Amino acid sequence: MGQFIQFAINGLMSGAIYALIAVGIVSVFKATKVVNFAHGYLIMFGAYFYFTFAVIIPGQEWAPAWLASWQPGWMVEMRQGLNMFSPLGAVLDWAANVPRIIFGLIGAVLCNALLGMLIERSLMRPLMGQSVFAMIMVTVGLISILSGAASLIWTADAAFVPHIAPNTPIRFEVFGTMVFLFGADIVNMIIALLIFGGIVAMVKFTKSGVAIRATAEDQSTAYSMGISVPKIFSRAWILASATGAVAGAILATRNGISPSLGLFGFSVLAIVLMGGLDSYVGCFIAAMSVGVLEAMTQWKLGGEWAEIVPYVAVLVVIIFRPHGLMGQKEVERI
Amino acid sequence: MLSVSDLHLSFGGIKALQGVNFEAKEGEITGVIGPNGAGKTSLFNAISGFYAPDKGTVRFDGQDITDITPDKRASLGMARTFQNIALFRGMTVLDNIKLGGHTRLKTGMFSAFKYFGSARREELELRRDIEERVIDFLEIDHIRKYPITMLSYGLQKRVELARALAMRPRVLLLDEPVAGMNREETADMARFILDVQEQFGTTILLVEHDMHMVMDICSHIVVLNFGQQIASGTPAEVSKNPAVIEAYLGAAA
Amino acid sequence: MINGNLKADYGADERVLNNRNKQLFVYGSMLLLAIFPFVAGDYAMLMACKMGILLIAVVGVNVLTGYTGLVSLGHGAFVAIGAYATVVFSNLFSGLPEGILPLIVIPLAVIVSALVGIIVGLPSLRVKGLYLAVATLAASFIVTFLIEQDLFAPWTGGVNGINTPTANLLGWELDTKREMYVLITVLALTTLLAAQNLFRTRVGRAFIAIRDRDYSAEILGISLLRYKLMSFAISAAYCGLSGALFAYFYARILPEQFELDLSLELVAALIVGGMGRTMGPVFGVFIVMMVPELIKIAMGAATGGSLELARYTGPVQEIVFGLLLVTFLLKEPLGINQITDRILRSANRWPFARG
Numbered sequence: 001m002g003q004f005i006q007f008a009i010n011g012l013m014s015g016a017i018y019a020l021i022a023v024g025i026v027s028v029f030k031a032t033k034v035v036n037f038a039h040g041y042l043i044m045f046g047a048y049f050y051f052t053f054a055v056i057i058p059g060q061e062w063a064p065a066w067l068a069s070w071q072p073g074w075m076v077e078m079r080q081g082l083n084m085f086s087p088l089g090a091v092l093d094w095a096a097n098v099p100r101i102i103f104g105l106i107g108a109v110l111c112n113a114l115l116g117m118l119i120e121r122s123l124m125r126p127l128m129g130q131s132v133f134a135m136i137m138v139t140v141g142l143i144s145i146l147s148g149a150a151s152l153i154w155t156a157d158a159a160f161v162p163h164i165a166p167n168t169p170i171r172f173e174v175f176g177t178m179v180f181l182f183g184a185d186i187v188n189m190i191i192a193l194l195i196f197g198g199i200v201a202m203v204k205f206t207k208s209g210v211a212i213r214a215t216a217e218d219q220s221t222a223y224s225m226g227i228s229v230p231k232i233f234s235r236a237w238i239l240a241s242a243t244g245a246v247a248g249a250i251l252a253t254r255n256g257i258s259p260s261l262g263l264f265g266f267s268v269l270a271i272v273l274m275g276g277l278d279s280y281v282g283c284f285i286a287a288m289s290v291g292v293l294e295a296m297t298q299w300k301l302g303g304e305w306a307e308i309v310p311y312v313a314v315l316v317v318i319i320f321r322p323h324g325l326m327g328q329k330e331v332e333r334i
Numbered sequence: 335m336l337s338v339s340d341l342h343l344s345f346g347g348i349k350a351l352q353g354v355n356f357e358a359k360e361g362e363i364t365g366v367i368g369p370n371g372a373g374k375t376s377l378f379n380a381i382s383g384f385y386a387p388d389k390g391t392v393r394f395d396g397q398d399i400t401d402i403t404p405d406k407r408a409s410l411g412m413a414r415t416f417q418n419i420a421l422f423r424g425m426t427v428l429d430n431i432k433l434g435g436h437t438r439l440k441t442g443m444f445s446a447f448k449y450f451g452s453a454r455r456e457e458l459e460l461r462r463d464i465e466e467r468v469i470d471f472l473e474i475d476h477i478r479k480y481p482i483t484m485l486s487y488g489l490q491k492r493v494e495l496a497r498a499l500a501m502r503p504r505v506l507l508l509d510e511p512v513a514g515m516n517r518e519e520t521a522d523m524a525r526f527i528l529d530v531q532e533q534f535g536t537t538i539l540l541v542e543h544d545m546h547m548v549m550d551i552c553s554h555i556v557v558l559n560f561g562q563q564i565a566s567g568t569p570a571e572v573s574k575n576p577a578v579i580e581a582y583l584g585a586a587a
Numbered sequence: 588m589i590n591g592n593l594k595a596d597y598g599a600d601e602r603v604l605n606n607r608n609k610q611l612f613v614y615g616s617m618l619l620l621a622i623f624p625f626v627a628g629d630y631a632m633l634m635a636c637k638m639g640i641l642l643i644a645v646v647g648v649n650v651l652t653g654y655t656g657l658v659s660l661g662h663g664a665f666v667a668i669g670a671y672a673t674v675v676f677s678n679l680f681s682g683l684p685e686g687i688l689p690l691i692v693i694p695l696a697v698i699v700s701a702l703v704g705i706i707v708g709l710p711s712l713r714v715k716g717l718y719l720a721v722a723t724l725a726a727s728f729i730v731t732f733l734i735e736q737d738l739f740a741p742w743t744g745g746v747n748g749i750n751t752p753t754a755n756l757l758g759w760e761l762d763t764k765r766e767m768y769v770l771i772t773v774l775a776l777t778t779l780l781a782a783q784n785l786f787r788t789r790v791g792r793a794f795i796a797i798r799d800r801d802y803s804a805e806i807l808g809i810s811l812l813r814y815k816l817m818s819f820a821i822s823a824a825y826c827g828l829s830g831a832l833f834a835y836f837y838a839r840i841l842p843e844q845f846e847l848d849l850s851l852e853l854v855a856a857l858i859v860g861g862m863g864r865t866m867g868p869v870f871g872v873f874i875v876m877m878v879p880e881l882i883k884i885a886m887g888a889a890t891g892g893s894l895e896l897a898r899y900t901g902p903v904q905e906i907v908f909g910l911l912l913v914t915f916l917l918k919e920p921l922g923i924n925q926i927t928d929r930i931l932r933s934a935n936r937w938p939f940a941r942g
Binding site: 408 | 601781789793796799803804806811
């Protein structure tokens with residue numbers, strides 16, 4: 001039972017990250033009807049940007065010292081006399097990193113947003129109104145372009161990237177068993193859920209959200225009603241790559257940075273399809289269930305089997321519910 | 335030949351068909367008319383097997399075909415055209431028409447790979463058949479090698495009819511065969527439909543908005559309104575029926 | 588100028604090479620292929636064999652994606668199944684005489700691929716387009732994952748790969764590239780011809796009908812179930828054959844050779860060459876294989892053979908591969924076949940301007 005709760009909580013935490021990544025794919029799909037096969041590689045770029053702004057730039061000689069490690073007098077005083085593994089020590093370690101974490105996150109979000117806009121402008125917009133197949137294949141071509149570009153730009157070995165929140169171990173008791181978590185994981189989950197919720201609320205309640213939904217229903221009608229569809233396209237891509245940057249930063253702190261981060265996108269793609277492509281709620285349910293299922297598989301069958309959980313899950317769901325858990329079935333008029 | 339009895343069809347809460355009953359008699363032209371949204375195309379889709387009716391049966395030559403798939407209905411000898419032309423746009427006119435012969439051919443996967451031998455014989459026989467029986471008949475020999483996208487609307491409609499005729503159908507369903515055509519094209523199409531009936535003895539069921547044409551060529555007419563069958567009979571009977579006049583012109587008239 | 592299009596009977600009109608220029612092109616290319624092994628160096632031989640193997644798989648993807656309109660991003664898995672089935676069956680039947688072993692093993696590998704193809708194709712009966720692309724992608728991840736597992740390692744060698752047998756046709760041991768070239772070229776041309784033939788009959792027409800408008804195909808009596816699964820089976824069988832040749836060609840196979848990169852290469856070659864056209868895969872494979880080679884040569888010349896800069900070659904090749912696919916989608920979505928069509932059209936009208 002104790003093990004079960006521990007793994008279930010781990011699963012929910014990775015589920016939240018899945019949901020954060022999924023939100024990018026769903027938003028682009030809703031606005032443009034294109035499923036971005038290269039979303040994982042956008043996330044990889046986000047991770048590398050975070051690495052660049054939080055590690056490489058602060059490490060340069062010309063960068064101010066406080067950026068690399070912020071050590072105001074009061075913090076030095078507090079540190080004195082602390083033993084090695086005290087929770088306060090971990091918090092202080094984190095506090096010293098705060099400037100570069102903020103710098104890294106802002107840099108990653110801005111650069112990735114710019115990258116998303118660039119992709120939309122140069123590759124997606126010329127295909128607007130063309131077959132969806134062509135657009136999807138363009139994102140497939142983007143996989144190679146992004147993955148090649150990343151290994152060309154970031155040749156240095158990816159070192160440690162700072163955690164977004166203090167990584168203190170937290171222990172507490174649930175139903176009489178000890179559960180063991182890391183502080184950073186909890187904060188990551190909260191960030192992921194807040195961003196997810198924020199985007200859903202935006203699409204539901206704001207004017208540009210209505211414009212996105214109208215575009216999702218019918219692009220040409222939306223265009224003729226005065227909605228600037230190209231602008232919606234741009235915004236969706238910027239939104240997806242900006243959220244992708246945050247997801248990338250989180251993943252970088254959890255699993256380290258490597259070109260294989262891009263492959264992560266495919267499991268999220270499977271999750272999005274399971275959820276039903278255009279449904280935020282469906283994707284959230286799918287993300288959480290896959291997260292928990294993965295954790296359980298890891299527990300019972302071993303880590304490597306967890307790799308294929310999203311793929312098996314999506315096949316099962318597609319066979320029984322061809323349009324995903326909550327997806328809209330498109331009625332074909334004959 | 336083709337009969338529907340007590341056909342009911344609904345989508346969610348919308349009742350598209352409520353108890354339609356009629357028979358298309360062998361070798362005759364039967365027309366289905368009704369205002370927009372009366373359920374005419376739904377009726378066609380139920381007859382050709384795209385929609386499963388909630389209640390009622392569709393019979394073809396005495397056999398109950400309510401539950402079989404569209405492709406099996408085609409093998410029995412049922413052909414149809416669509417309201418908004420459903421030709422294969424990636425193919426030439428000739429290939430489109432050849433597809434009509436699909437159910438009559440036997441070539442399997444392996445003889446198709448080989449081509450030379452039985453598959454080639456069969457293909458050449460099909461080519462001869464459609465050239466002589468369909469392309470010549472519908473006067474489309476000048477466009478046979480054209481891609482569909484190069485043809486005018488009227489010609490596309492004619493190619494769709496050609497494709498249906500290549501099936502050697504026993505029953506032909508025509509969904510608005512002259513919609514959107516000018517007077518001359520309409521007259522041509524009406525002549526072709528009559529010729530098909532005369533030469534091949536095909537039973538024809540058609541949906542149409544063009545009253546003149548329906549009255550001219552149909553021997554029996556079924557009138558639908560809001561999914562209900564409000565009248566049926568000869569053109570003369572139907573045009574005098576008060577319920578039909580009301581449906582078309584409103585109560586005040 | 589080829590004037591008129593005058594035919595005396597339907598047989599003449601149904602011919603594929605229905606004019607002089609097409610005949611010239613096809614027979615000329617076959618002559619070149621026959622001369623090639625006598626003049627080419629070892630490296631050119633290696634490239635030719637790789638192209639031939641890839642070509643067979645791309646022709647398979649063309650049947651499914653180009654003609655039937657069912658998008659698959661996971662066909663690398665069928666190549667894997669063909670290759671591993673070849674190794675597994677060769678070891679299983681090692682008691683049989685060497686000379687007839689490939690004659691049994693290759694057909695078996697093809698059949699196994701086709702059967703798995705039918706299973707993977709099952710979702711295509713319920714979902715279209717995107718969903719199918721992701722479903723095939725997911726299936727391919729599962730296949731390569733299973734090959735790597737310790738559970739199957741006794742047969743597949745797991746992540747470390749496994750040594751492959753040498754092909755031996757009735758006592759003729761194909762242990763050089765030049766000999767493999769003969770087998771690969773003969774099989775590639777045969778399968779290309781078979782695919783072309785398919786689309787001269789009702790089977791191929793049914794595939795195209797499903798691609799263009801599936802409900803209209805149904806109304807003509809085409810069973811979607813039967814033909815979609817048949818298309819999957821044929822394309823998987825082609826990939827299986829390609830995998831079998833892959834296994835015979837290389838001394839060792841590794842699971843990572845059949846992962847996403849291969850699946851994407853197959854689709855990219857098809858798009859670059861021209862989807863739904865017989866010669867599309869031929870042109871596409873040529874470009875997709877030659878461009879990275881040219882980059883390697885160019886990078887080698889530019890960097891003067893410095894090892895320091897040589898590590899940039901891989902990423903640059905990757906980027907150019909992606910750009911190639913994207914550029915074709917943006918500028919010439921019907922692929923090189925469209926360009927050659929234009930050239931052929933002006934050749935037919937020469938010396939008049941093309942109209």
